[in-house]
Amino acid sequence: NAGVTQTPKFQVLKTGQSMTLQCAQDMNHEYMSWYRQDPGMGLRLIHYSVGAGITDQGEVPNGYNVSRSTTEDFPLRLLSAAPSQTSVYFCASNRGTPNTGELFFGEGSRLTVL
Amino acid sequence: DAKTTQPTSMDCAEGRAANLPCNHSTISGNEYVYWYRQIHSQGPQYIIHGLKNNETNEMASLIITEDRKSSTLILPHATLRDTAVYYCIVRDRGSTLGRLYFGRGTQLTVWP
Numbered sequence: 001n002a003g004v005t006q007t008p009k010f011q012v013l014k015t016g017q018s019m020t021l022q023c024a025q026d027m028n029h030e031y032m033s034w035y036r037q038d039p040g041m042g043l044r045l046i047h048y049s050v051g052a053g054i055t056d057q058g059e060v061p062n063g064y065n066v067s068r069s070t071t072e073d074f075p076l077r078l079l080s081a082a083p084s085q086t087s088v089y090f091c092a093s094n095r096g097t098p099n100t101g102e103l104f105f106g107e108g109s110r111l112t113v114l
Numbered sequence: 115d116a117k118t119t120q121p122t123s124m125d126c127a128e129g130r131a132a133n134l135p136c137n138h139s140t141i142s143g144n145e146y147v148y149w150y151r152q153i154h155s156q157g158p159q160y161i162i163h164g165l166k167n168n169e170t171n172e173m174a175s176l177i178i179t180e181d182r183k184s185s186t187l188i189l190p191h192a193t194l195r196d197t198a199v200y201y202c203i204v205r206d207r208g209s210t211l212g213r214l215y216f217g218r219g220t221q222l223t224v225w226p
Contacts, residue, residue, distance in 0.1 A: 004157075035216070042201065043158065043216035059215070090157050103150070105157030 002026050006091050006106035013081045013113045021076040021109050023091030029104070031094050032074040036060065036087040037108075043090065049074055081113045118202045123221040132189040134220050136202030139183040146205045147178060149187045151198040152219070158201065161187065192224045 007022045025032065033048035035058075045058030049068040063085060065077040074093075078085060088110050092103040119137040126132040138147060148163040162169055162176045164185075169176045175188040189196055201219040 040218065042218040045215060092157075102160040102163075103158070105159070107157055108155070 004091055004093055004104050004106040006089075006109050008109060009107065010110050011112070013078075013111065015082060015113060017081050018077070018079050019081065020078075021089055021091075021111070023074045023076065023106060024072050025074075025091075025093040025104070026072065027093060027095075027104065028071060029093035029095050030071065032068070033058070033092050033103075034064070034066065034074070034076045035090045035092065036085075037090060038087050046076065046089075078111075081111075083113045085111065086113045087111060118204055118217055120200075120202050120217065120220045122218070123223070125223040125225060126189075126192045128194060128224055128226050129191055132192040132196065132222055132224070134187040134189075134200050134202075134222060135184065136186070137184045138202070138204050141182050141204055147176065147182075147185050148203045148205065149174070149176065150201045150203065150216070151196075152201070153195075153198045158216070161200075192222075194224050194226065196222065197224045198222060 004025045013019055030051045034046040035043040036046055037043050044060045046060055046064050047055055047058055047066040049055045052068050052071050055066050055068055068074055088108050090108050091106045094103045146163050146165050149161040150158040151161055152158045161173050162171055164176045164178055166178055166182055178185045199219040199221050201216050203216055
């Protein structure tokens with residue numbers, strides 16, 4: 001059981017380049033989300049999705065796009081990378097039932113924008 | 115959204131109980147308290163959650179005060195592997211199920 005898989009684990013970009021961080025889960029979870037983590041800032045929610053075709057913004061959505069065409073995948077797109085987007089990115093999923101709060105996280109993707 | 119306040123850091127001797135406090139004075143009636151931890155460079159890991167009753171699982175115990183304005187996560191016999199950042203989170207009642215806001219957490223250091 002792979003759980004939540006993120007790729008790539010490391011990436012270096014130049015300012016203005018675009019890229020997509022991939023996230024896939026094999027647990028048939030309806031809910032998926034993206035967080036970024038910066039030193040001393042905890043985890044901040046970027047975007048989330050409650051099911052295929054449905055997405056919404058979190059705390060820090062600017063500069064990022066998402067889509068959810070399947071239950072399994074939730075890619076995060078940076079259309080024009082900026083140094084301020086240098087961070088560690090975590091994807092998470094959960095079953096989304098009322099009494100379940102357990103988020104399953106991926107191992108993270110470390111992005112550096114020069 | 116209900117916010118949480120945690121100490122920045124704590125330490126604990128190996129084998130002793132670690133008690134991590136959290137204040138959530140603006141918590142609403144339907145909001146759950148969740149605890150996660152993050153070991154260096156890894157993704158966060160779920161520990162436990164509760165509404166108003168005390169909860170216990172194989173990892174920890176969660177004690178929520180009667181007025182629900184604060185809670186304590188208890189690791190009964192801390193080990194070196196419990197050194198991590200611990201996040202206390204209150205679920206956003208007004209948002210979609212599962213949306214959680216993480217703050218800065220408490221860095222717990224367990225020493226030999």
